[in-house]
Amino acid sequence: MTAVGITTSGVSKRLGRTQALDGVSLEFAAGGLNGLIGPDGAGKTTLMRILAGLLRPDQGSVAFSAGGRKVPFAEVRPTMAYMPQRPSLYPDLSVAEHLEFFRDLYGLAPEVYAPRAAELLSVTRLEPFRDRRASQLSGGMYKKLGLMCCLLQSPTALLLDEPTNGVDPISRREFWDLLYRLASRRVLIVISTAYMDEAERCSKVHLLDDGRVLSSGEPAALLAAEGAAGFHELFLRRADARRP
Amino acid sequence: MRRGFDLRRARAMAAKEVRHVLRDPFTLGLALGLPVLLVCFFGIAIDFDVRDIVTVVHDADRSRPSREFAQILAASGYFHVRGPAEGRGFLSQLDAEQASSALVIKPGFGGDLLSGRGASAQYLLDGADNSRASAVLGYLPGVLASARLRMLPADASTPPAGAAALKTRFLYNHELNSRWFTIPGLSVVVLGLLSILFTALTVAREWENGSMELLLSTPVRPMEIIAGKLAPYLALSAAGLLLLYLVARLGFGVPFKGSHLLFAGVSVMFLLATLSQGLLISVLTRQQQIAMQLSMMTGLLPSLLLSGFIFPVESMPAFFQYFTMLLPPRWFMTACRGIFLKGAGPLELAQPLLALALLDAVLIAAAAARFKGDLEP
Known part of the structure; x- marks a missing residue:
């Protein structure tokens, strides 16, 4: 699988009266998990949407590479998968019907689809719930179904916007185990989260606050450099500093 | 960037839409029950024959x-x-x-x-x-x-020989039975409005429940979404029209002199135009509430008042006569009356057929052009 990379340089985006992003320059590489860490309103979703090509930056640019070679977005797009933060599945369609719908949208052949769907259903342990409608799934199962729809086409790049938001701790751990497996296959994974404990599970984190990048690097090195025991502390300290 | 048309993706969209409809008894009832109910109710109530x-x-x-x-x-x-x-x-x-x-x-x-x-x-x-x-x-x-x-x-x-005399004979509807004329007219108004509402809500619903964001990140293209949305609702509203036809013929005894094939063809063209109008509204508004209001505004009053159903187009001021040309119901009304009562053929109906074809093309193209492939406001 060709390793996909994304580089943003000086990306700014204004949404209405809010400056959602302000000069964001970041690098995302395949292999390992890229975490976008920040509190609510930091600009995580806006950045994700820009990476997915759903929003255009006001300033700055986003560059894509495949196998070390610079490529246009259109080349990466067909094998890029994006999981929005807000619920985006069809409440009245069942788990199996969702998989069939996305199978057709991605144009998967039956011999590719059947084993992959079976694998995903067993890994996510959703097999017994194939016929359950999305509206009747628990929060964790719903997110796992969203992830399955993304993974059906075996993407080269996976953008997950707060996939564990509102999910119980056990389901969250299962979710991360799934992501580790994918990362080992040299898939580019960008995952955003407001859960600071999840930041430490990433191989590289990008701290975002108020539309700006605070810092970027390996979680342990970053904490050591800031002299903080955890990411909680780091963001709380910043919040206190801003308070008049 | 995203060109071409993939039939499989369009079919997947359509199949998904069919599932939505089949699982929503409200939509189904709206499509099949309501028009019949309304046409029967108002068909009996509205009587242009003045008596007593x-x-x-x-x-x-x-x-x-x-x-x-x-x-x-x-x-x-x-x-x-x-x-x-x-x-x-x-x-x-x-x-x-x-x-x-x-x-x-x-x-x-x-x-x-x-x-x-x-x-x-x-x-x-x-x-x-x-x-x-x-x-x-x-x-x-x-x-x-x-x-x-x-x-x-x-x-x-007896008038003296040589004197001018005017004898009037009513053609096509000898007794001037007003039901023959209100029932098809009402059907056009009711079904026209309903078909606009179907599609007006469907794209807006995808925006509101967030599925559009996911959809836009997949390889599916606007034209495929549009085709996948039009096809199932075309079938649904055509079924509604068939029911209305049966009500008109069997329930109200409206005569039918023309060709059924021509009627089916012109009906599909009309429904395609109103469904596309709804789709355009949905694509533009992205909100069900606003889409609903716009549909009522553009779908109900013009087809009731300007389609020639109640007031003849020929007696409107020149501007409005031209304006009515933009309204699909006006053409379908003309075609329906021609086919039902006069047995008009494709040659007599060339003008409405051509106009409906043109409106179909323009409305679908407009919906496709305004269909946004991203989340920019």
């Missing part, structure tokens, strides 16, 4: 001919004749809206008639209700003709 016009007879002559004349008026079936009001009572009865017309027969009516000088009577008509007044004016010549026939000697009732 309350007429006060003021007979100052009190002769045999004057009584006979009033009787002929009553016997026509259109007038409900009320008996001779005393003094100037008929005027106050008109003022109080207890009567909508009055027949005033002056003294000497009978004498004039018998002596061959020609007799005249006055007919007062409440002009406040325009449509009733014009209907009454339409009945009077018939009444006069039969009066002439029955009250004058035979030789006087």
Whole structure:
């Protein structure tokens, strides 16, 4: 699988009266998990949407590479998968019907689809719930179904916007185990989260606050450099500093 | 960037839409039950035939001919004749809206008639209700003709040779049965509005429940989404139309003289136009509430008032005559009346067919052009 990379340089985006992003320059590489860490309103979703090509930056640019070679977005797009933060599945369609719908949208052949769907259903342990409608799934199962729809086409790049938001701790751990497996296959994974404990599970984190990048690097090195025991502390300290 | 059309993706969209509809009894009922209910309800209620016009007879002559004349008026079936009001009572009865017309027969009516000088009577008509007044004016010549026939000697009732005479015969709808004309018209209005609503809500719903964001990140293209949304609702509204056709033919006895194939073709073209109009609204508004209001505004009043259903297009000011050309119901109304009552063929209906084809193309192209492939506001 060709390793996909994304580089943003000086990306700014204004949404209405809010400056959602302000000069964001970041690098995302395949292999390992890229975490976008920040509190609510930091600009995580806006950045994700820009990476997915759903929003255009006001300033700055986003560059894509495949196998070390610079490529246009259109080349990466067909094998890029994006999981929005807000619920985006069809409440009245069942788990199996969702998989069939996305199978057709991605144009998967039956011999590719059947084993992959079976694998995903067993890994996510959703097999017994194939016929359950999305509206009747628990929060964790719903997110796992969203992830399955993304993974059906075996993407080269996976953008997950707060996939564990509102999910119980056990389901969250299962979710991360799934992501580790994918990362080992040299898939580019960008995952955003407001859960600071999840930041430490990433191989590289990008701290975002108020539309700006605070810092970027390996979680342990970053904490050591800031002299903080955890990411909680780091963001709380910043919040206190801003308070008049 | 995203060109081309993949049939499999369009089919997947359509199949998904069919599942939504089948699982939502409300939509299904709306599509199949409501039009039939509305057309039956209003079809029975709306009757353009004016009958039982309350007429006060003021007979100052009190002769045999004057009584006979009033009787002929009553016997026509259109007038409900009320008996001779005393003094100037008929005027106050008109003022109080207890009567909508009055027949005033002056003294000497009978004498004039018998002596061959020609007799005249006055007919007062409440002009406040325009449509009733014009209907009454339409009945009077018939009444006069039969009066002439029955009250004058035979030789006087035939016009002298060489004199011009106008004989009217109503074509296609000999009895001017207004149901023959209201039922197809109502069907066009009801189904036109419903089909706009179907598609107007569907794209907006995807925006509102967040699925559009996911959809746009997949390889699916706007044209495929549009085709996948149009096809199932075309089938659904065509089924609704078929039910209405059966109601019109079997329930109301509306005759059908034309070709069923042509009717099916022109119906599909009309439904495609209104469905695309709904899709365009949905693509533009992205919100179900606003889409609904816009659909009502652009779908109900124009098709009710400007399609030629109630008011003939030919008598509108020039600007509005051109304006109605933009409305799919106007063309479908013309085509329906032509096919149902006159048995018009494709040649006679070339203009509506061409106009509907053009509207289909323009509306679909507009919906596709305005379909945004991203989340930019």
